[in-house]
Amino acid sequence: MDLPRSYSIREDSHRVLNPIDTAKLALLGEVIGLRAGMSMLDLCCGKGEALATWARDHGIGGVGVDISTVSLAVARERVAEFGVADRVSFVHGDASTYVSAEPVDVAACIGATWIGDGVDGTVALLRQSLKPGGLMLIGEPFWRDEVPDAETARACHANSPNEWDTLPDLVNRFGRLGYDLVEMVLASEDSWDRYRAAQWLNLRRFLDANPGDELAPELRAELDRSPLEYVRFQRRLLGWGVFALMER
Numbered sequence: 477m478d479l480p481r482s483y484s485i486r487e488d489s490h491r492v493l494n495p496i497d498t499a500k501l502a503l504l505g506e507v508i509g510l511r512a513g514m515s516m517l518d519l520c521c522g523k524g525e526a527l528a529t530w531a532r533d534h535g536i537g538g539v540g541v542d543i544s545t546v547s548l549a550v551a552r553e554r555v556a557e558f559g560v561a562d563r564v565s566f567v568h569g570d571a572s573t574y575v576s577a578e579p580v581d582v583a584a585c586i587g588a589t590w591i592g593d594g595v596d597g598t599v600a601l602l603r604q605s606l607k608p609g610g611l612m613l614i615g616e617p618f619w620r621d622e623v624p625d626a627e628t629a630r631a632c633h634a635n636s637p638n639e640w641d642t643l644p645d646l647v648n649r650f651g652r653l654g655y656d657l658v659e660m661v662l663a664s665e666d667s668w669d670r671y672r673a674a675q676w677l678n679l680r681r682f683l684d685a686n687p688g689d690e691l692a693p694e695l696r697a698e699l700d701r702s703p704l705e706y707v708r709f710q711r712r713l714l715g716w717g718v719f720a721l722m723e724r
């Protein structure tokens with residue numbers, strides 16, 4: 477079980493595999509009030525940047541789960557670099573059924589709610605690992621404006637306009653699920669650029685270095701298409717945020 481190689485190529489230079497940048501990730505760690513000794517489970521942790529930097533900056537410990545062997549290798553290097561490897565570990569595996577052996581203070585799924593078939597199922601999954609009174613972190617896209625048609629939705633990597641909520645609908649959903657929204661850090665157009673535009677340079681460098689690679693035609697087509705699609709549709713329409721929730 478592993479993530480397709482195209483993801484690792486596209487996100488080669490990224491530390492955060494989502495449209496919040498490292499400054500926003502640091503801000504999130506501050507505003508949710510992390511304290512030394514707290515435990516965190518991060519489902520679909522990617523390169524483990526949240527766990528690694530929050531362990532370094534706030535003294536937390538925890539476990540990250542991901543299917544990408546490439547990302548987990550980077551994550552393990554990062555925690556060693558920060559001297560927090562005794563407190564943070566990583567598990568290679570499917571996060572969609574992962575429940576922590578010991579309940580944690582913070583249970584997160586930042587940008588991968590497909591593991592629970594959407595927000596509702598991911599909240600139900602994370603809840604099983606959370607201490608009473610603990611904090612849940614959900615990273616999720618939302619529409620910033622009305623989506624005119626299915627074609628525009630597809631250009632934003634959604635199967636249909638219904639795939640994501642608007643921000644008010646998403647906040648309403650958290651309430652319906654029985655949770656208070658207690659903090660949030662949202663992506664900006666600038667932080668989206670750090671996520672998406674950085675992918676184009678990664679693609680171009682890969683194509684220049686590996687013209688005969690089997691993925692080259694597919695990635696060449698993506699680089700031809702992606703910047704214009706992004707500025708025409710995604711940059712204006714797509715929002716993204718990490719939402720901190722506490723059960724009512």
Ligand SMILES: C[S@@+](CC[C@H](N)C(=O)[O-])C[C@H]1O[C@@H](n2cnc3c(N)ncnc32)[C@H](O)[C@@H]1O
Pocket residue numbers: 479491492493494519520521522523524525541542543544547569570571572585586587588591
């Ligand atoms: C959008 S990235 C987010 C990574 C990380 N949370 C971050 O913010 O940097 C989604 C991650 O989910 C992982 N992933 C996808 N499906 C998974 C699954 N079923 N189980 C575990 N990890 C999965 C991918 O390997 C990828 O690292």
